[in-house]
Amino acid sequence: MQLLLATLCDSAADYQGKLCILGAFDTLCAPQFPVVHPQCSLAVRLLFDPEDSGRHDMSIRLLDEDHQEAMPPFSPVIDVVFPPGVVPFVTRNLVLNLQRLRFEKPGVYEFAIELNREHLIRLPLRVARLDELRTTSGPAG
Numbered sequence: 001m002q003l004l005l006a007t008l009c010d011s012a013a014d015y016q017g018k019l020c021i022l023g024a025f026d027t028l029c030a031p032q033f034p035v036v037h038p039q040c041s042l043a044v045r046l047l048f049d050p051e052d053s054g055r056h057d058m059s060i061r062l063l064d065e066d067h068q069e070a071m072p073p074f075s076p077v078i079d080v081v082f083p084p085g086v087v088p089f090v091t092r093n094l095v096l097n098l099q100r101l102r103f104e105k106p107g108v109y110e111f112a113i114e115l116n117r118e119h120l121i122r123l124p125l126r127v128a129r130l131d132e133l134r135t136t137s138g139p140a141g
Contacts, residue, residue, distance in 0.1 A: 001046060001047065001115065002046070002047040003044070003046060004045040004046065004047050005043065006042070006045075006113060006121050007123070008025060008026065008040060008041070008043075008111070009022060009023050009025065010022050010025070010039075011023070011040075012042075012043035021043050025040075027125070027126040028125065028128070029128050029130045030103070030106075030130060031131075033104060033105050033106060033129070034104045034105070035102070035103050036100050037098075037100075037101045038100065039097070041096065041097050041098065043094070043095055044095075044096075045093050046091065046092045046115070047089050048080045048089060048090050048091070050088075055079055056077070056078040056080060057116055057117070058076050058077070058094070058113070058114065058115050059074075059112075060073065060074040060096060060111060060113050061074075061112045062110075063109060063112055064105075065107040065109070070101075070102075070103065071101060078092055078094070106127050107126075108124055108126050110122045110123060
């Protein structure tokens with residue numbers, strides 16, 4: 001199994017196996033806290049080899065800097081079945097649409113993604129106060 005892509009974005013969709021992503025980002029800004037972000041998506045694309053056939057348990061958690069959960073965990077099950085014939089790999093897309101994410105304070109949050117209880121990726125999300133971002137030079141804050 002390979003993790004091909006994991007990103008936070010404005011929106012994502014799976015269209016017949018094609019993963020469509022719009023507006024990937026890693027930073028949110030707010031003038032005050034707590035803040036509620038109205039909508040975004042977490043997009044993940046996985047590649048499975050024939051030996052990966054079967055059921056796979058995934059875990060997605062959003063953690064704050066103190067490793068406390070910032071949203072309820074999401075635990076999808078991915079069934080990998082290979083069609084008859086010679087197929088070298090199959091891919092699976094996962095789109096998690098997130099609405100009304102609440103952030104109590106600025107900091108670096110992370111999406112901790114595991115498959116079969118093994119770490120896949122920790123995807124960071126910087127949540128900053130708008131006035132702090134203005135004092136930072138360079139692109140993307």
